[in-house]
Amino acid sequence: MSNQQELWDSDAAQRYDTPGEGMFAPGVLGPTVEVLAELAAGGPAVEFAVGTGRVAVPLVEAGIAVSGIELSHAMIARLREKADEARIPVVQGDMAEVTAGSGFSLAFLVFNTIANLLTQEEQVRCFENAARHLAPGGCFVVELWVPQLRSLPPGHGGTVEVSEPGYLLVDTYDVLQQHVISHHLRFGPELSDGRAARITRTPHRYIWPGELDLMARLAGFEREARWADWDRSPFTDQSRSHVTVYRLRAD
Template structure:
């Protein structure tokens, strides 16, 4: 059993933010905030696994009233260094059951984070919890990667996903249980702790889009839109990720 509180500890929180780079870059955050702001439709939003506020802070700055749920005490502490509780209230707890209120127009869960829930049952309960937060007709948005099983060589259980100076990402798969472990290998003189290399591992349960849609239906949602990215580009068989918008049933 993975202890997520230990996984997302003080060290992880301290290393999480990378202003202006990667998922913190303007070309990533700009379209994300624009789409979420539009989908909120002037109503309040709740972010599941709000983390250090990567999306919530610029979304709030765009005029959306944002609340959050976050399991990690360390991530919340990092968020509190940037904004106060009065600006973005956060409930500490598990996104499958913790409550930040009701009658939200929008709930969202970005950057593959639903895969941090390591069983199908937990992922279904996440959808159900989103439904409890939303007003009738409210939307639940999930950003998630598409499993790259086609890239697995026959007889091999892993793929190299990223290789660049100072960083290597290797994913190893357990296809029987739909589990993948991401091995983040950082190396070179830029390491601040003096080591030659550092390895961090994060476990996930991967989900096919069709399975995600069934989870949504079980929780009273219908798929409204699906894009390959926040720029609303077309999702097709070659897409490596998707942004899926689900709408809670009115009846």
């Protein structure tokens, strides 16, 4: 996990927040917070990989008590610029291992972050850790992308996922290990450090929806719902991502 700590350094934490745009846009955050608040049903929630508080802060503003787990010291420091420890308590550490309490009504892990755990074993332990945090009947919500292996041309190991002014995203795949490395190339006069271009790389272990369901069952969960997005649109074989709600069995 030390490599993840290096990836999510102070520079990454500063660039993560894009107020009003991208994943911080009201059209993205609004439905996310609405669904999570409904599932919490007035009870406390815990966010795995709370980051800079993109979701936790507006969820608290919606009246839900939120605690967090976060590996990156830099991301926690950025969160502390928005909310103090009394408002959003955070435990620093690996979301597959550390404990932020128990008896929560809701645990959630959004924006593909479970894929930051680079082995199947770690991902299974993350589900088990979520179960330890929840009261019987509590919900675990996971937002995750669907691997786009169908878009790989024969004989090629990568795809261009985003191409727009100033930004290029290329994903390269190791299908044997279920690993994908996202290469983020940013370029143009808007770079604050004066460089012509900047490239960063983030590794992930992708998870098929059926594999995710099996991880959940091993940890004592049953799948309650799966949508293509936070607007609860139907999940289909063409969906590029999903939001899945798991319910912890009472036994």
